[in-house]
Amino acid sequence: MDEAAAKKVIVETLQGKKGKSKFYLKDFYAMVPDGKPREVKNLVNKMVEEGILEYWSSGSTTLIGLKGVGKQAGAEHED
Amino acid sequence: MAKHETPLLDELESGPWPSFVSDVKREAQFRKENPRNINFQIPADAPDDLLGVLELSYKHGRTHWKHGGIVGVFGYGGGVIGRYCDQPEMFPGVAHFHTMRVNQPGGKFYTTEYLRQLCDIWQMRGSGLTNMHGSTGDIILLGTQTDQLEEIFYELSHNMNQDLGGSGSNLRTPSDCVGQARCEYACYDTQALCFQLTQDYQDELHRPAFPYKFKFKFDGCPNCCVASIARSDMSFIGTWRDDIRIDQKAVAGYVGGEFKPNAGAHSGRDWGKFNIVAEVVDRCPTKCMRFEGGKLEINNKECTRCMHCINVMPRALRIGEDRGLSILVGAKAPIVDGAQMSSLLVPFLPVEEPYDELKAVIEAVWDWWMEEGKNRERLGELIKRQGFQKLLEATNIAPSPVHVKEPRSNPYIFWKAEEVEGGFDRDITEFRKHHLR
Ligand code: SF4
Numbered sequence: 001m002d003e004a005a006a007k008k009v010i011v012e013t014l015q016g017k018k019g020k021s022k023f024y025l026k027d028f029y030a031m032v033p034d035g036k037p038r039e040v041k042n043l044v045n046k047m048v049e050e051g052i053l054e055y056w057s058s059g060s061t062t063l064i065g066l067k068g069v070g071k072q073a074g075a076e077h078e079d
Numbered sequence: 080m081a082k083h084e085t086p087l088l089d090e091l092e093s094g095p096w097p098s099f100v101s102d103v104k105r106e107a108q109f110r111k112e113n114p115r116n117i118n119f120q121i122p123a124d125a126p127d128d129l130l131g132v133l134e135l136s137y138k139h140g141r142t143h144w145k146h147g148g149i150v151g152v153f154g155y156g157g158g159v160i161g162r163y164c165d166q167p168e169m170f171p172g173v174a175h176f177h178t179m180r181v182n183q184p185g186g187k188f189y190t191t192e193y194l195r196q197l198c199d200i201w202q203m204r205g206s207g208l209t210n211m212h213g214s215t216g217d218i219i220l221l222g223t224q225t226d227q228l229e230e231i232f233y234e235l236s237h238n239m240n241q242d243l244g245g246s247g248s249n250l251r252t253p254s255d256c257v258g259q260a261r262c263e264y265a266c267y268d269t270q271a272l273c274f275q276l277t278q279d280y281q282d283e284l285h286r287p288a289f290p291y292k293f294k295f296k297f298d299g300c301p302n303c304c305v306a307s308i309a310r311s312d313m314s315f316i317g318t319w320r321d322d323i324r325i326d327q328k329a330v331a332g333y334v335g336g337e338f339k340p341n342a343g344a345h346s347g348r349d350w351g352k353f354n355i356v357a358e359v360v361d362r363c364p365t366k367c368m369r370f371e372g373g374k375l376e377i378n379n380k381e382c383t384r385c386m387h388c389i390n391v392m393p394r395a396l397r398i399g400e401d402r403g404l405s406i407l408v409g410a411k412a413p414i415v416d417g418a419q420m421s422s423l424l425v426p427f428l429p430v431e432e433p434y435d436e437l438k439a440v441i442e443a444v445w446d447w448w449m450e451e452g453k454n455r456e457r458l459g460e461l462i463k464r465q466g467f468q469k470l471l472e473a474t475n476i477a478p479s480p481v482h483v484k485e486p487r488s489n490p491y492i493f494w495k496a497e498e499v500e501g502g503f504d505r506d507i508t509e510f511r512k513h514h515l516r
């Protein structure tokens with residue numbers, strides 16, 4: 001999968017998830033099965049830099065989701 | 080008059096120890112009087128409201144902080160931890176109260192000028208409250224608002240040449256002991272290694288890379304002043320391969336009372352005359368020392384470098400000269416499965432720039448954990464779940480007795496068929512020639 005295709009898959013997969021807006025890095029590995037963890041990690045971080053995704057952090061763990069999607073409350077299991 | 084009544088918190092000031100409550104009250108008072116005319120960029124009464132919300136939590140027995148948040152500085156996925164109060168109307172001063180982690184300097188060496196500059200920024204743009212240092216080692220700046228984050232980061236990085244530390248599923252701020260800068264026990268240059276790996280792994284430090292947090296700590300010797308063996312996923316502990324150097328004249332000096340044991344560290348009480356057999360030889364955990372005819376001998380093959388004898392008689396006993404480090408893995412705090420100390424992975428590596436051999440071990444461990452680790456699973460938990468042997472395979476390190484906790488009583492290692500000559504199949508007729516049923 002090339003980079004553009006991988007990005008597309010990631011965005012579409014996230015858009016398709018209902019009721020959940022934030023994901024572990026590991027969930028992204030599954031979306032791009034032919035990429036090595038390190039490559040997927042680099043791609044995800046790049047997508048954050050490009051403003052497509054954003055980080056959410058509890059301080060100890062980091063979750064990642066589409067920018068602006070899901071309320072802050074998502075973290076508190078209210079949505 | 081305090082802004083909020085805090086009878087429960089006041090109790091914390093009544094014990095024998097210094098209390099953070101007194102510290103917060105002091106900052107609250109300072110901000111109220113503002114003798115230096117600081118142009119506060121977040122509510123001046125943030126420390127008052129912090130006391131208020133904490134008092135409320137004590138009363139209710141539950142927290143009033145929400146869990147985490149989406150804050151950070153551009154390009155970084157760590158170093159800022161979002162904190163929001165769930166009673167913002169009652170406590171507007173701490174409605175947002177984000178934490179910033181600042182990468183502490185190697186060995187925690189500061190100049191007063193640096194500390195002053197840091198506090199000036201933080202008093203103006205934050206709550207003025209700090210935690211020196213967090214358990215990872217960072218300087219923790221406690222409590223600011225979202226619009227101040229980029230400002231603070233700009234001032235830290237541009238005016239103080241200072242970076243943020245790690246948080247979340249990142250490499251956490253590497254931390255080291257003072258090492259060769261001050262300590263004659265240091266078996267390698269902890270600061271050089273800590274600095275270089277911090278530079279080399281900037282991406283892992285600033286952006287999430289892993290299933291969970293990952294900590295590096297560098298101790299120059301097994302005294303473990305930064306507690307690497309108890310608190311880091313990967314501990315780098317200085318050691319030596321040859322013999323402890325003994326100066327018999329100095330040994331006699333200790334025995335004769337010329338030198339104080341432990342460099343006088345325990346002199347608050349009269350422990351009586353120094354007794355080398357009771358205090359050193361008999362306390363050697365591997366029983367590898369002997370004191371006979373005024374001469375101290377060490378069977379270095381059995382010594383585990385516990386540092387006890389060297390700590391007691393630093394003038395007489397010194398670390399060996401063939402120095403390097405051991406790599407241990409898997410320590411963590413208690414959250415899942417209880418606390419764990421790290422286990423020995425690499426018994427000895429010379430420490431040579433550019434640290435390629437060492438980095439190869441680090442990256443092999445990361446690859447395995449990134450592939451196999453579950454979400455929020457620390458390296459030590461993965462090792463427990465899949466077995467240490469899996470880690471040995473992933474890092475291509477041959478199993479050896481040092482990997483077994485008690486090799487003399489439990490030399491237990493699983494062999495695979497391909498590792499055993501002839502595999503597990505045997506010719507039963509041939510076997511029966513030598514062994515009866
Ligand atoms: S860990 Fe060892 S080398 Fe480092 S400061 Fe402590 S005693 Fe010295």
Ligand code: SF4
Nearest residue numbers: 363382383385386388
């Ligand atoms: S360092 Fe520890 S194990 Fe080694 S000789 Fe001294 S007391 Fe014994």
